[in-house]
Amino acid sequence: MNTADLGLPVAVPSTALFTDQYELTMLQAALRSGTADRHSVFEVFTRRLPEGRRYGVVGGTGRVLDAVENFRFDETILGFLRERGILDEPTSDWLADFRFRGDIWGYPEGEVYFPGSPVMRVEGTFAEAVLLETVILSILNHDSAVAAAASRMSVAAGDRPLMEMGARRTHELAAVAAARAAYVGGFHTTSDLAAGFRYHIPTVGTSAHAFTLLHDTERDAFTAQVDTLGSGTTLLVDTFDVAEAVRTAVEVAGPGLGAVRIDSGDLLLIAHRVRQQLDELGATGTRIVVTSDLDEYAIASLAAAPVDAYGVGTQLVTGSGHPTCSMVYKLVARADGDAPGTPLRPVAKRSMGAKTSLGGRKWAARRLDADGIAEAEVIGTGPVPAELADRQLLVPLVSGGTVVAREPLDAARERHIAARDQLPLSATQLSRGEAVLPTEYV
Incomplete structure (x- = not known):
């Protein structure tokens, strides 16, 4: 082998x-x-x-x-x-x-x-x-710090999946190591393709606000994404008006829409409103993914919210306030x-x-x-x-x-x-x- x-x-x-x-x-x-x-x-x-x-x-x-x-x-x-x-x-x-x-x-x-x-x-x-002193300490101090933060976030998330999304918040090589350590600590996927290639970690990713802004209308952006990735994709719904975006997303993808992602605002309040709206539109199986500078405390605060998955970046790759284990x-x-x-x-x-x-x-x-x-x-x-x-x-x-x-x-x-x-x-x-x-x- x-x-x-x-x-x-x-x-x-x-x-x-x-x-x-x-x-x-x-x-x-x-x-x-x-x-x-x-x-x-x-x-x-x-x-x-x-x-x-x-x-x-x-x-x-x-x-x-x-x-x-x-x-x-x-x-x-x-x-x-x-x-x-x-x-x-x-x-x-x-x-x-x-x-x-x-x-x-x-x-x-x-x-x-x-x-x-x-x-x-x-x-x-x-x-x-x-x-070997320096190289061993360099690796263990960094990776153990990220793994510990990931573990705490995993505890806070319970059975809900966690996505590592911190590549843009750290050094490009540290990002690969962080994705690996996060997986050890309980995360399920990474957005970093180098980490997926090197360590066989499952990778995820769909679109950012720039993709919506590229198109003349939000509907055009959603249509292009669904036509390319299928109705099971995740549509980002907080570029303009969340309620209008959710309505458009279901109209474009149908009630089989895979997920919507919320990346700003009062996540607890918005998640409840979006869940209610999705259910009223018949998209009862559409999941809600939240991102936006989450840490273990923010994740724990959303335990009672109708959230299905979390994406975490900055706080994870920096050890959630403790970037080294000393x-x-x-x-x-x-x-x-x-x-x-x-x-x-x-x-x-x-x-x-x-x-x-x-x-x-x-x-x-x-x-x-x-x-x-x-x-x-x-x-x-x-x-x-x-x-x-x-x-x-x-x-x-x-x-x-x-x-x-x-x-x-x-x-x-x-x-x-x-x-x-x-x-x-x-x-x-x-x-x-x-x-x-x-x-x-x-």
Whole structure:
């Protein structure tokens, strides 16, 4: 099975320059000091959830695996680095043959996480593991933020479908990643064709106000669209007068009109009026789609409205106010020497303030109560308690440099729904609060 069968990119260019310069200067200094080959363990975690959030969602794992596989330094890249004086010749020679040959473990994509959760663990020599810091954080921080926002919107929407429509509100490459993360978090479709092509996400789209304004009359625009796309299309009815547009839409498409879209105004009031009008015109099966700067709170406020689907853009691709998860990538253990089998010892930052961390290679498990509902995120560095052995969260992602965890995107999506359903009911409250599970260290 190739990557296209899994909805993954067919080809990805080198990701070696998706990094900060200090990764390479650290590498160069470690090579010179003789410490570059020390076995090291890095972990990705966040010290806190974004303010008011009750759980996080792991997004972007599949993209991390692609990035690690394609982290290669070809001659063009090395030439650029040498020209800038960033590398000396020994470091350039070392990078020419670079392949990540270590191991990566992590929470599987779609899983939920909490403060301190070791969502990803990277093991290998210091040299090879430190190089991956920036690209891993870049992907996980962005995609997890979008996936978390998508999850909250999915909870607010209930059984009503969600359409991702944020491509025009962010960077063109971020838009593709956001559509992917939104799908993991519970969205059903995307308007972004690049995301549909790359990740096999279902795509949607019909027309904008410009199409209506192009024509001499609204009726002409509706007629052209129905003639082209059929009566099952979605007609945009808020360019001029909504009531008149709905009447014209049903006259043009007939009572079998697929849907109407409302993109402005008091959506709650307009949706009720449009539903009543559609029913009076005999279009009882015509759906109502609403857009217009929605977030999870706006979606929740429409729960009692006769709305059939939501389209979300800006708030989704920007993490609904939290565009990053503040994940960090920290060295937590390293060997004292280069010899194979040298024992690891815990290391950790001990500065003043809130930026301290806990040393040691960690495991994580989720303890359940008698009803099968999660009650704590348990993290430790010693033996795993017997009662938590089958509740461990980290799974192998890369083994000896080889990716071992390819999966269809739908698997991550389904995993998230299952993980969220296992949380206490308060996890789905949109009101601000603390993490729904405590983090316990043993």
